[in-house]
Amino acid sequence: MVIAFSLLLALSSLLMIVLVLMHKGRGGGLSDMFGGGVSSSLSGSSVAERNLDRITVGTATVWVVCVFALGLLLKVSN
Numbered sequence: 001m002v003i004a005f006s007l008l009l010a011l012s013s014l015l016m017i018v019l020v021l022m023h024k025g026r027g028g029g030l031s032d033m034f035g036g037g038v039s040s041s042l043s044g045s046s047v048a049e050r051n052l053d054r055i056t057v058g059t060a061t062v063w064v065v066c067v068f069a070l071g072l073l074l075k076v077s078n
Contacts, residue, residue, distance in 0.1 A: 002073050009066040012059055019056045024049065 005066050005070045012063040015059050
């Protein structure tokens with residue numbers, strides 16, 4: 001069980017890195033320094049951005065559950 005949660009944690013960690021890097025910069029950060037703030041649109045978020053947000057939140061939830069589960073499993077096994 002520990003191995004399964006460890007693998008799921010590693011996969012969700014890598015997926016979180018990719019998903020966070022795919023998000024569009026909101027301005028005021030490093031994205032402005034490299035020219036990301038120039039192309040900001042005034043329209044609302046697109047369907048793709050909302051879906052990306054939902055997938056990111058779901059992946060983060062899986063990540064948090066894996067961290068807690070591994071913590072509990074490793075605490076009980078000692």
